[in-house]
Amino acid sequence: MSYSRRDFINKSLLAGSLTLATGTLSCRQNKKTSNTLTKAPDGKTLKAGLIGCGSRGTGAALNFLDAGPSLEIVALGDAFNDKLNNCRANLKAERNIEVDSEKCFVGFDAFEKVIDAGIDIVILATPPVFRPKHFEAAVKARKHVFMEKPVAVDPVGVRSILINGIRAKEMGLSVVTGTIKRHQEDYLATYNKIKQGAIGAITSGNCYYNQGKLWHVNPNAEWSEMEAMVRNWVNWTWLSGDHIVEQHIHNLDLMNWFIGSHPIKAIGFGSRQRRTTGDQYDNFSVDFIYPNNVHVHSMCRQINGCSTNVSDYLRGTHGYTNCENTIFNPQGQVRWKYPLNEEQQNDRWHFFWRAFIQEHVDLITAIRTKQPINEAKQIAESSLTAIMGRISAYTGKEVSWDEMLNSEIKLGPKHFVMGDVTINKAIPVPGK
């Protein structure tokens, strides 16, 4: 099973971050606290195509199928045959779904064929460097979109997402992205409290994605350089955006969401200490400055044997919050906690797993009730926030939002073909 590795990592990570929640679980309540639907309403059958058949793509396809009735996965696309076959086998094993071999496409141009395969919805789950092109093609073909985070690795890609996000809105299409916290019941309840002034005006924040090393794939003698890079994509900046973009975006998106704005500048540090492949850093520490001089300190690290911590804090004039489920008074005493029912108390992962499906429930509901939702702008801004932090750390310079929004920086080779990759592979050195 190809998707088990990532799932294991996710679980072990969250084990750390959720220990907080186990401390004061005293409320026993069965009443439902939000009115979000847990299943999408029925309607005309909606057919989806999956572009990017790795572990997250396969997971997203299953989440999509679980979101409601009359939903089908009918087309698959991936750069590699083995990835596509794995995904196909998993869909068969998990949901007894046979995807017609005529609707399985392999290669860098597979996305066009999937979009053309008579579908209503596209699920985009390739490495993020490909997202802007795929999103543009999907919107121009009038498809609704679910796309995984992040949505770009550079400012040029972010602008493309913003433009096609507006286009999608003008066409009445729905766009949902994989920043799950925005679809997670406890985060949503906490967000509403904060918006109502539960901690007063926000004054500062901290967010962390400090964990061990992620996976890597060593080159294989039979592979071209391009194939080796794409298979090892979480270690190459041009493919993933570096880990501050690829992973820490969850936290940065949360900060933008709760604060209600993207930052206006960033100054960051970072370096590469223990990473064995690719050209990425393995640690970043960035000071993001939001309007009204609100500072958010962000940290992320992928090094084994160090303290781990995946969490978020926002401080206000009347208290602080972990953004997830708890509000504290300024002295650190719990003032409010998200009320859990019995089922929720017995399953620490309840909200987390639920949110992966909820994203698709929200998407399908929007389509079937003809009330489009469009998350393109928010995810483009969160991606650019992370990119801004990365570029500040790489260059050693303070970087402003306006510079980023108007930047011509575009990563990766001009053309995607299996063969040698002619790009600058030097590891960035600040101040140079």
Added chain:
Amino acid sequence: MKKKATFLLLAGIVIVLLRFLLIKADNYTSTNEYCNSCHVHDHAHTSWVESVHYNTPPHLKKARCVDCHLPPKGHGYYKEKLKAGWRDFYAFHFKDSTEYNWSEKTQIEQARHHTYKQSCLLCHPKLFPVKLSENGEMAHWHYTQHKNEMHCIQCHINIGHGNKTKTHNLSILRNRTQVDTTFTEAATIDTFETYTETIPGSDVSFKMMAVEGGVLRTQQKDTLIKSFFIGEIEVSWDEYLLFLSETEGEGRNENQELDGISGATPPWGNPDQGWGFGKRPAITMTHHAALAYCRWLSFKTGKTYRLPSALEWEFASTKAIKNTGIHHKIANTNNTQTIEPTSIQADLLGVKHLFGNVKEFCSDAANANEYIIKGGSFKTDIKELSPQWSETTQHKQWLKTDPQIPKSIWWYSDCNDVGFRVILSYQPEQIN
């Protein structure tokens, strides 16, 4: 009681009647025929008939006068209608319509006061239709970032009248006037006399007039000006397009080097404003581009062509109008566009258009970003002009609608009355 009821009934009838009449009146005064009944400028009607707003596809209505020249209802429609009605009534009865400068009213500065952005957006709510070109995308993205400062007609100025639509013409080179002669070498200067420069390998030539040096008296001090040659005419499109064709970079990022001269990128939009090329002065290039032109011309001819200093310009123009003053036979002013040199008399130096036509770059910097410009343009009031008249470039203001990122260093998008002329120092020691 009965009286009161009758009164109320009557009042009601009057109100209904009034309302009916008002709607009638509004409809009547909103027809094209009504507008034309006192809008005595027929060309407004004929040019509208040529435009895409008249020649609409079968399923769309033709745009009426009031659709563009009044804001939509709810956006100040009645207020503007009353204002316009009163203004037109007054003008029709008390002013002479032949005295109006109609063509001036078609320029952006004036047109934006009688064309409403809200009205454009009412019929054209979609900024990113699927078939929009890449350049169009860039331009509309730029608009989304500067909505408050920009008006649709800044780019789409001819969309309502006439059949010219502003296009993003990326190659203007074919517009060069072709002549059969090809010069093999540059001019040689034997004496301090007017000569004709011939650009080797081309059919382009231009005259340089001898200006004998002397003392320039200003209020501050007397300055000794050395003898020089000055271009008979402002650098023409024929000359400038040759420079572009030999140096123009392929795309925005290519920096082709021609012996130290990096190539100008293609212009955004129509740099000639639709007025024509040939011997008309080349316009809308930046000061930076003018300097690059001088370097290129010097390289081609083996001489040192340059921009005049403000004092040299003042010295020449003082001589040029000695005892004659500035008059309409030598200056194209109070006009709406540039004219060709053949349409005007030479001044005492044999030079054309020192005053009016286009403002001319000088080599002097006004501050860190701006340069001195002299001579006024076709827009200037002749009464304001003198050899001492001077303004500065307005880099930021003149690049407002350029949607490129970063903005062009070669072309101003929003200044259509600036150009330059070249001069050459007289160096007797170099003459055989």
